[in-house]
Amino acid sequence: MLEKISDKFSDIVKQVSGKSTISEKNIQDAVEEIKLALLEADVNLRVVRRFVNRTIEEAKGEEVLRSVNPGQQFIKIVHDKIVGLLGDERQKLELKGPDTQSGILMMGLQGSGKTTTAAKLAKQLKKEGRSPLLVAADLVRPAAVKQLQVLGEQIDVPVYAEESKDPVKVVKHALAEAKKNLYNTVIVDTTGRLHLDEEMMKEIQRIHKAAQPVESLFVADAMTGQDAVKIAKEFDEKVGITGVVLSKFDSDTRGGAALSLKSVTGKPLKYIGIGEKPDDLEPFFPDRIASRILGMGDVVSLVEKAQETIDEDEAAKLQQKMASATFTLEDYLESFARMRKMGSMESLLEMIPGAKGNISEDDIDEGEMKREEAIILSMTRQERRNHRILGPSRRKRVAKGSGTSVFEVNRLIKKFEKMRLMMKKVAKNKKYQAQMMKSLGV
Template sequence: MLEKITNTFSDIIRTVGGKSSISEKNIEDAVEQIKMALLEADVNLRVVRRFVNSTIEEAKGEKVLRSVDPGQQFVKIVYDKIVALLGDTKKDLQLKGPDTQSVILFLGLQGSGKTTSAAKLAARLQKEGRKPLLAACDLVRPAAVEQLSLLAEKIGVPLYKEDTKDAVRVAKNAKEYARKNGFDTLIVDTAGRLQVDEDMMAEIEKIKKTVSPDELILVADSMTGQNAVDIAKAFDERLGLTGVILTKFDSDARGGAALSLKSITGKPILFIGTGEKIEDFEPFHPERIASRILGMGDIVSLVEKAQETVDIEQAEKLQKRMANNEFSLEDMLEQLQQVKKMGSMESILQMMPGMAGQIDPSAMDTSGMKSQEAIILSMTRKERANHLIIGPSRRKRIARGSGTSVAEVNKLIKQFEKTRLMMKVAKNKGMQAKLMKGLGM
């Protein structure tokens, strides 16, 4: 996600951030590049103009040009502004306490990801200790109820449905059912249309009146860029949204919707959908996404993601060893095994400081992970702890033991040495370390 804009921004930031003195001309050039990057990302033109003007004004101030580290000051300004574009701080759902009912109404165009997101949110709330009930109020699209039924069953959240075409009635009865049966959160999935149309608006308006939702959430496809923002505006003007879920963030290389939505509609992005699976759903953290876009990595999300799927102790140990340059083949083995659990190499690389845009993930041989694992497993503990002792005869033995070739063993050890080196480089990039500190990371 956000590969394109991250690559462009990382380059700009690397160039300017490292400078010990900068001129007004440097600032103008950098801002011009940023402007192009934002426009290419499909950020709203008005938003870009405002961004550019205020950045130039601030960056040309005495405080920046005369400071000891103007490059970093400039990066900080850009970072703060990107955070502001994304919505400043993370916004939580405003739900009532557990002894009453809260209602969350989902709306959006067909195919935007409403049904999937409704199930993702239900699973998440259940995990947090709430008692959600899903209501199937998309009675327009054939098999929509069936789709939600299957998802509900999969995540173990009860579903309210009726055999009717009257969505308003189902919503009303679902709320009553939730109240009688002690469900504290009703999540209502509604029917979308191919475009914003009066039929859909009228139906949702009626449902809204009937269930008085605490949250009225628009689900929008981030890949549609500015279009998603226009849709949000239309829905908000008619129905009054409380927030937005941006789906398909995993496939959104540009980020235009995320960067324009708050400025244009005033509505916060609450969650992002990052894949088709139930777990591919994250609260939207403006600071973290901004760090990612600027190529400063997102260690916090990385560790959180690791904690969800990986043994926490193991993850902490690994982090520490990475920080101390003690990374060994044993750690690489652990990492290989964890990566398998954590998801794609690409999403992990994006979150590592200094790594964004440095490596082409598609060039990484993840299919070879199995044989890599086998190779390390064929090493003795001593060899894993110190790769320098693995001479030619040991390599031959390891190749035989793992069912691979000496060439493959050589390749793995080379790759390991390269990884170690990269970690050292990332760590020694003084600017990056200082920045992280400055940003409280």
């Protein structure tokens, strides 16, 4: 997610933030690089120009150049400006109270992710206590109704479907059905077309009129960059949209669509799709994405994610262990299970500031995790609690027992020692302590 643009910005941040004095020329150079990075990310040219001008204007202010830490001041300005581009605050869906019916209309081009997103949203809203009904109003693509029904079954949300050629009729019937059965959130999936055409717009306008949605969400494939923005604008002018969901954000390395959308359409980005599964939908938080773009790590997301899976007491106990450097292989073993619960290590790593350099890709290989687990499981309890007693013959035994090699056992122990050392260092810094603990699933 956002790897390309983040690499570029991380470099710029590194160059600038260390400087104790900063000249107008430094700012000019950094901004020039930012401009290139944004253009490469496929951000709308006009948006880039405005961004650059405003950043220069603000950065050249007296307060920045004369401040104690001008480099960081400058980065803060860039960060805030990016947050601004992304839309400032998180924008929630504006649904009515639980006793009133709220319609949500999904629209977009073919294959953009409407049907999948409809199901993801249904799942999320159900978790939030609403009672959703999915409506199969894509009557053009042969398998569309079935696709929604399968998804509905997966997430245990009812799907309204009927044999018909008229989506407007289907929507009307679905609304009546929802009223009767007290479904307060009606999510309508519609047909996607390859290109914008008159017929499509007319149909979606009719559906819109029938559904009277409180939210009309345009689902855009993030990877299509500026095209997604252009089409969103078109839909907004012809039908009216209330927000955008950027799907396939997990595969988007550049971020151009996210960075241009708000400025060009004036409409907020509400969610991002981060995978194909029903759980892979996240609210869009501009400040978190900005931090990720700048390579500053998405600390808040990480902490929240960790909190969902970690028992607070347990965390506090282990935090204590880490600070006093009594973290053992036994604790390390336990952390595997937690890491699995929290999702893939790779996605976690992206969120930890500074982790990219400190923990290598090898360290997070899931296959290796399994091997390490086997190695630790082959140790005696005593060995797990004090790895120092693992001399050559014990290591040999462990290698045999786990079906690995002495080389792999040695490597694990070396890595573990390196990790302990890192933890000790981190433990001195209160702020990073909590983050690092959580990053290790501890």
